[in-house]
Amino acid sequence: MTTLDVSAVRTRFTGQVVAPGDDGYDGARALFYGGHDPRPAVVIRPADPAEVASVVRLAQETGLELSVRCGGHSPVGHSVVDGGIVLDLAHLRAIAVDVEERTVWAQAGLTAGDVTKALAEHGLAVGFGDTGTVGIGGITTGGGVGFLSRKYGMTIDNVLAAEVVTADGEILQVDDTHHPDLFWAIRGGGGNFGVVTRFKYQLHEVPGVVGGMILLPATPEVIHGFLREAAAAPEELSVIVNVMPAPPMPFIPAEHHGSMVVMGLVCYAGPAEEGEKVLAPIRALAEPIADFVRPITYAEMFMEEGDDEYHPTATARTMYADELDLGRVTQIVEQLRTAPAPIRVAQFRPLGGAVDRVAADATAYAHRGRAFMVNIASFLDGPDTRAEREQWVLDTSAVAENGVPGAYVNFLTEDGATRAREAYPGATWDRLTRVKQQYDPGNLFRRNVNIPPAG
Ligand SMILES: Cc1cc2nc3c(=O)[nH]c(=O)nc-3n(C[C@H](O)[C@H](O)[C@H](O)COP(=O)(O)OP(=O)(O)OC[C@H]3O[C@@H](n4cnc5c(N)ncnc54)[C@H](O)[C@@H]3O)c2cc1C
Structure with a gap:
């Protein structure tokens, strides 16, 4: 592990870099749940997916532990890391609704409430959970159970495609035919496989x-x-x-x-x-x-x-x-x-x-x-x-x-x-470990309910 040269990091990103002593440092490391007091070496808010890939490479180069943050509602504080690098997606907020196709591309810094509000203008919706401030990054990669689940399925059942930055800094477009194993794993397997920078959701007409x-x-x-x-x-x-x-x-x-x-x-x-x-x-x-x-x-x-x-x-x-x-x-x-x-x-x-x-x-x-x-x-x-x-x-x-x-x-x-195997029973666990081995063999993305690489 190398010591982080924060001033060098600042020159590398057009997005925001927040380090100890900076204004906003305490806000940047706060989580929804209390009881955590982590002091990250740096919080980086990338301006675009290419900068997300740069943060991933920075973590690989320095050996510092990496956490990925969207809405900050992790019950265990996984999205902020003591002494490490926080990759905070807060600045990735673009949303593009295709009313005719009834789909939306939503960047992963948005919350469930942000997306729901934007879709409401068109009488359209996709289901998340019960709380608007939860980030779409965490809820979607974990599953998503909420107010529309019985009618339209879980959040993951409405994901058509995604853009993922992998552990080696590649930016992949994934769906049923492109990297289908990775696409399968990010729908329920949590943040183990990469950083999702945007999701494409199937929408439904929900006028009221x-x-x-x-x-x-x-x-x-x-x-x-x-x-x-x-x-x-x-x-x-x-x-x-x-x-x-x-x-x-x-x-x-x-x-x-x-x-x-x-x-x-x-x-x-x-x-x-x-x-x-x-x-x-x-x-x-x-x-x-x-x-x-x-x-x-x-x-x-x-x-x-x-x-x-x-x-x-x-x-x-x-x-x-x-x-x-x-x-x-x-x-x-x-x-x-x-x-x-x-x-x-x-x-x-x-x-x-x-x-x-x-x-x-x-x-x-x-x-x-x-x-x-x-x-x-x-x-x-x-x-x-x-x-x-x-x-x-x-x-x-x-x-x-x-x-x-x-x-x-x-x-x-x-x-x-201790309960990861209950979350991912039997064949699901085995397949997840194989996908992990393929896309993150060094277990860079380990601040989560962790799935180790096979073997
Ligand atoms: C008040 C409250 C209400 C909730 N209600 C519901 C509910 O009704 N239904 C439901 O299903 N869940 C619910 N949850 C649980 C919630 O879905 C999870 O806590 C989720 O992980 C929070 O997502 P986040 O982006 O806000 O969290 P964060 O703390 O930002 O992220 C949590 C973890 O998710 C992963 N992650 C986040 N974004 C990405 C990304 N873009 N790419 C890859 N990995 C990522 C990372 O591993 C990260 O550490 C609720 C939680 C709270 C606190």
Whole structure:
């Protein structure tokens, strides 16, 4: 490893170079999640794909560890590296919509919210997750499960092509016929294979949705009923069911603050009249505490503004469940009720629909055919609470998880190093290691849920 000569680096890039002591250094190394305090040797924001390739070569030349950053929402802080080089894609923000072809090329410095907003002008959409500030780079390379998943599949199911800078600094155009193995691997295999500088997505006409948040009392019967109705509903409906203490927000009646509620995020991507009918059995489960579900544009599902000062620390576990019967749900509610942390959440995402119409080996996301994705999370109140909160997460997960053990790579936390084989089971793992051997034999891209080169 050589010491980095930052002034020489500055002459090499027209994009932005931020080093310790520069204005903006602290902002450039901050992540969405707190609890990380890495001090990179340099943060480089390349101006174009050729400069991305230069950063990759710089990392090879210096031997400094490289991290790739898009939206900065990595739960484990993978996108910023202590003492190393941060390749921050923030300046790659070009977007080109082809309305007739219903496709978009979007550069990888954009967020889910940026792309959704730009497409909304044309009544078009591609599904990402539930949060607009998440970067398209991280969510797309890991999979992408959100408000349009049951209708139009995961984000990766809508990727038609991509531009990738490989470990040796080559810029490749990849799709089903050009570098098909690499194209397969970047759809679910995370950041292991190169830096994606732009994605081409298939778009869908989504003129409006019936969507928003509904708050219901968190009895086991209501939660079980919500999941049952959502799983049986037409695939136009995708929901995310969060069970958690009601936060003290102005739109929630004060008498409910702190009590357990179901915070359901719903999105019906079809005619409003049909949506109201499909949602009726969910609304009938109990008198809603609050009901903000109404006909809106799809972009309004992402109305939240990013808050640069909000950096929660949390521990969480991702898993799948094939059944969530009333007995199991009752035990989960009891776990939530008696949890040590003031803020804890059990999140359930009914899957199916278009997610399952893609073969398990068609992309590097192998968990097709699972009924529910589940995430159990507990916030921390200082490092001393970590062990206790992790134990609670494990205990609660043991109740929720059933069927073949599995993990969604984008929700893996510190357990990512030990659970990579659950994210990438069997033949998927073997193929990923072979693609890694071909495109990154030296494991330059290792700040991720790492897939080692075969052999
Ligand atoms: C509040 C919140 C809500 C979320 N909701 C959802 C959700 O609803 N659905 C869902 O599926 N996921 C969700 N996620 C998980 C999210 O998809 C992952 O954390 C994702 O990695 C974040 O992407 P990013 O670009 O913001 O992160 P970053 O921290 O910038 O990147 C994370 C890692 O992704 C890789 N990466 C990023 N960009 C590229 C690129 N262009 N080329 C190659 N590798 C790259 C790198 O390995 C990088 O270290 C959520 C996360 C948070 C924090």
